[in-house]
Amino acid sequence: MGSVVLHNLLSEEFGVATSCFGTPLALYHFLHTRPEVHAIQESFRQGALTEGTIRRFVVELLQDLHSGIRFPHELAICALAVALESRATDFAEEFLLDLARLRTAEMSLSIRVARECLKRRMELPRTKGKVFRLGKVSNGNLVKFFGGRSVGSTISFPVSSESTLAIAR
Amino acid sequence: MWLRPLFWWLAGQSIMFEQARFLGPTESSIVVQTRAGTDIPNLVEVKPGYREIQLYGLLLKRFGANWIERKPASGVYNCAGHVWASRRTAILETKHWNTILRDDGYRKLAETEQPRVGDLVLYIDNVHGDYLHVGQVVELREGVSPTSPHVPWVLSKWNSTSGETLHSAYDAPYEQMRQEYWTDRPIE
Numbered sequence: 001m002g003s004v005v006l007h008n009l010l011s012e013e014f015g016v017a018t019s020c021f022g023t024p025l026a027l028y029h030f031l032h033t034r035p036e037v038h039a040i041q042e043s044f045r046q047g048a049l050t051e052g053t054i055r056r057f058v059v060e061l062l063q064d065l066h067s068g069i070r071f072p073h074e075l076a077i078c079a080l081a082v083a084l085e086s087r088a089t090d091f092a093e094e095f096l097l098d099l100a101r102l103r104t105a106e107m108s109l110s111i112r113v114a115r116e117c118l119k120r121r122m123e124l125p126r127t128k129g130k131v132f133r134l135g136k137v138s139n140g141n142l143v144k145f146f147g148g149r150s151v152g153s154t155i156s157f158p159v160s161s162e163s164t165l166a167i168a169r
Numbered sequence: 170m171w172l173r174p175l176f177w178w179l180a181g182q183s184i185m186f187e188q189a190r191f192l193g194p195t196e197s198s199i200v201v202q203t204r205a206g207t208d209i210p211n212l213v214e215v216k217p218g219y220r221e222i223q224l225y226g227l228l229l230k231r232f233g234a235n236w237i238e239r240k241p242a243s244g245v246y247n248c249a250g251h252v253w254a255s256r257r258t259a260i261l262e263t264k265h266w267n268t269i270l271r272d273d274g275y276r277k278l279a280e281t282e283q284p285r286v287g288d289l290v291l292y293i294d295n296v297h298g299d300y301l302h303v304g305q306v307v308e309l310r311e312g313v314s315p316t317s318p319h320v321p322w323v324l325s326k327w328n329s330t331s332g333e334t335l336h337s338a339y340d341a342p343y344e345q346m347r348q349e350y351w352t353d354r355p356i357e
Contacts, residue, residue, distance in 0.1 A: 015224045020327045020342045022248040023263045026299040055185055062188035070330050072220030098186045103194035105215045
């Protein structure tokens with residue numbers, strides 16, 4: 001399912017629907033309404049899509065980046081930026097910051113959409129983390145998977161991630 | 170053969186946009202100022218590739234049954250660069266559109282005023298108030314009856330890599346939008 005939702009971003013339907021915006025801000029708001037973006041966010045929530053999959057997808061897309069020609073997968077990168085905007089993980093931060101820092105004319109649109117996402121991200125609540133006393137946790141991999149960190153006899157999780165809620169339940 | 174595992178190993182590292190960094194800074198801009206001397210940041214866009222040309226073709230197919238193409242897909246400028254920078258560059262930020270409208274003495278047409286050739290039409294998102302697009306009125310065609318108002322026809326460049334098309338002001342590929350007409354003409 002994860003790779004399907006990513007490949008939907010390369011579809012003609014998505015490309016045409018998102019191709020008529022004069023400013024990155026308008027595109028940013030429009031992308032927030034798109035089912036393709038919601039599907040990515042939902043796949044994250046369900047665990048069907050991992051950040052590693054996105055990383056590989058992006059690296060693969062960037063093989064088509066050539067000097068002097070518009071990057072053909074700009075809109076897919078824009079959509080990923082919007083999908084990752086509210087995700088409180090290091091990967092999302094890295095994705096948005098690395099993209100926003102670029103000065104690449106071939107990717108002018110996605111760079112500006114990422115900057116918009118970062119601007120909004122800064123406005124999100126800045127609560128960093130919360131400690132849950134869970135007693136004995138048998139599955140260390142599960143904790144690691146959900147982004148937890150061992151602090152003495154307790155384990156902390158990023159408070160805004162879905163994983164926190166999942167573990168807390 | 171051995172390159173593939175290497176590629177996937179690299180993909181797992183923190184180099185998502187390394188390919189873009191290899192290109193170096195390729196953005197370029199020109200001097201654009203408003204009448205009041207305010208600098209307008211801009212970007213000379215690169216040319217479209219196969220994908221943009223294909224998408225522009227699909228856009229014409231889907232929405233452009235009644236559009237007339239003036240120019241095939243091209244880079245360099247967007248809609249704002251078309252109307253305010255003589256097709257030399259793209260002006261991408263909404264706040265700069267507002268600066269130009271203010272500094273260059275544009276005013277919004279009243280409901281009772283008819284647009285004229287040379288006026289601008291701004292397409293605005295109903296939900297967030299974003300500017301979606303700007304085009305220039307280049308023709309006024311007769312309405313459905315001799316007594317109905319003329320229909321403005323607009324020359325548009327839909328994005329930084331599309332072509333230019335002539336279309337009725339009401340025939341645009343947006344949902345949930347409103348139009349505003351702006352002019353530099355004095356109030357009569």
